Amino acid sequence: xxxxxxxxxxxxxxxxxxxxxxxxxxxxxxxxxxxxxxxxxxxxxxxxxxxxxxxxxxxxxxxxxxxxxxxxxxxxxxxxxxxxxxxxxxxxxxxxxxxxxxxxxxxxxxxxxxxxxxxxxxxxxxxxxxxxxxxxxxxxxxxxxxxxxxxxxxxxxxxxxxxxxxxxxxxxxxxxxxxxxxxxxxxxxxxxxxxxxxxxxxxxxxxxxxxxxxxxxxxxxxxxxxxxxxxxxxxxxxxxxxxxxxxxxxxxxxxxxxxxxxxxxxxxxxxxxxxxxxxxxxxxxxxxxxxxxxxxxxxxxxxxxxxxxxxxxxxxxxxxxxxxxxxxxxxxxxxxxxxx
Numbered sequence: 001x002x003x004x005x006x007x008x009x010x011x012x013x014x015x016x017x018x019x020x021x022x023x024x025x026x027x028x029x030x031x032x033x034x035x036x037x038x039x040x041x042x043x044x045x046x047x048x049x050x051x052x053x054x055x056x057x058x059x060x061x062x063x064x065x066x067x068x069x070x071x072x073x074x075x076x077x078x079x080x081x082x083x084x085x086x087x088x089x090x091x092x093x094x095x096x097x098x099x100x101x102x103x104x105x106x107x108x109x110x111x112x113x114x115x116x117x118x119x120x121x122x123x124x125x126x127x128x129x130x131x132x133x134x135x136x137x138x139x140x141x142x143x144x145x146x147x148x149x150x151x152x153x154x155x156x157x158x159x160x161x162x163x164x165x166x167x168x169x170x171x172x173x174x175x176x177x178x179x180x181x182x183x184x185x186x187x188x189x190x191x192x193x194x195x196x197x198x199x200x201x202x203x204x205x206x207x208x209x210x211x212x213x214x215x216x217x218x219x220x221x222x223x224x225x226x227x228x229x230x231x232x233x234x235x236x237x238x239x240x241x242x243x244x245x246x247x248x249x250x251x252x253x254x255x256x257x258x259x260x261x262x263x264x265x266x267x268x269x270x271x272x273x274x275x276x277x278x279x280x281x282x283x284x285x286x287x288x289x290x291x292x293x294x295x296x297x298x299x300x301x302x303x304x305x306x307x308x309x310x311x312x313x314x315x316x317x318x319x320x321x322x323x324x325x326x327x328x329x330x331x332x333x334x335x336x337x338x339x340x
Contacts, residue, residue: 002028004321006035006071009314013048017101018289018315020055020075022322024105025293029076036071043069047093047119051101054087058102058113082111082170089119092160092230094126099166104289106168107145113168121155121162122193122234124251127282129154129164130236131247135283138245139179143290144171154225156195156232157251174294177287177301182278183242190238191221194252196231199224201258205235205250208262213237213269235262237269244278275306285312292319295326295339302338 004019016032023030036042044052049066052073056063060078087098095117106113121129127136129151137147146169155162190209192202202222210217225232233252238245250265252258272280279287284305291301308316308329316327327339 002030002322004030004032004318006032007037009317010311011036011038011314012311013045013097014285014311014315015318016044016048016073017051017097018318019322020052021101021104021289022319023075024055024059024061024077024080024102025108026322027077027079028322030074032073032075034071035073043071044073045093046091047089047097050087050089050093050119051098054085054098054102055105057085057087058105080105080109082106082109082113082168084114086116087118089160092120092123092155092157094123095119095121095155095162095164096127096129096132099132100127100286103147103168104293107140107147107170108172108174108293109170112170115166115168116163117166118161118163119155120157120160121151121153121164122232122251123157127286128234128236128249129162131249131282134238134240135245135247135280136286139177139283139287140290143174143177143294145169152227154193154195154228154232156228156230156234159228159230159232161229173297174290174299176299177291177294177303179244179278179303181304182244182276185239185241187240188215188219188238189221190215190219190235191223192233192235193223193225194233195225195228197233197252201233201252202235204258205262208259209235209237209266212263212266233258233261235265237265239269239273241278244283246272246280246283248272272306277304277306279303279305281306281309281312284308285315288312288315288319291339292323292325292327296323300325300339
């Protein structure tokens with residue numbers, strides 16, 4: 001029984017999701033204590049519960065402490081079973097984070113899986129659907145598995161109600177992963193989504209991004225979302241290179257001017273472009289789990305990133321606690337991470 005301190009490092013929900021994902025994959029029982037202890041509202045939230053219960057569903061796991069606000073969780077996994085699954089967060093909590101909890105086990109299962117997920121698809125503090133589609137999953141496919149997403153309905157905070165489906169074609173073992181250079185720029189795009197709000201908000205955001213980055217209006221588009229149950233807005237900036245893609249996002253908030261939202265996203269993209277590394281800070285965090293699994297199975301890999309966040313360093317600590325792997329971080333500029 002492995003005990004995990006849920007308050008260590010960054011102390012967020014990623015500790016719960018990564019621990020449960022690794023328990024599901026390795027068959028190792030865990031207890032997570034002091035979950036999100038440093039947060040204003042500590043303990044498990046709805047999206048964490050959905051992720052834990054989703055993991056239990058795909059491996060017939062036994063769970064204790066799976067209730068809202070719980071500070072301790074015990075998880076005893078069983079064998080992973082591929083198949084058809086339907087997971088609903090029930091709020092605007094991130095459905096994309098639920099997917100990232102169960103995907104590691106399913107992409108190494110002994111058969112294909114089909115998933116339907118409902119909840120938030122475009123949330124602050126979580127990867128939006130478009131990040132998974134354009135940035136994360138192309139790199140997962142380089143490891144061998146085939147994972148395809150289809151967005152059926154957008155879900156913004158606070159209404160939620162989004163839905164997407166996932167098809168997973170697993171592999172027996174992961175390929176070695178190398179991502180050191182991003183290669184030449186192939187395409188760039190700025191697009192703003194607005195739901196039940198004036199379309200002018202999106203145009204103001206696009207204008208701001210173009211002015212900040214020196215891009216053309218031809219690189220921009222505004223989409224009035226008709227399928228979302230609630231109001232919402234997000235501006236996304238995509239830079240697609242030969243070997244990697246980065247997506248910077250800004251989420252509209254009540255009382256915050258559209259120009260300020262877009263300027264924040266533009267700063268994210270500017271930092272990425274100036275660093276000349278293929279892996280942005282969010283992708284670096286999300287690549288650690290599959291590369292850790294690959295290293296645990298004797299393969300491993302390496303990538304160059306613009307730098308590691310506190311969130312990423314906490315993620316590495318959980319991986320080291322769970323897996324017998326050697327993870328090296330070389331603090332040159334940009335940072336190189338390798339596992340073997």
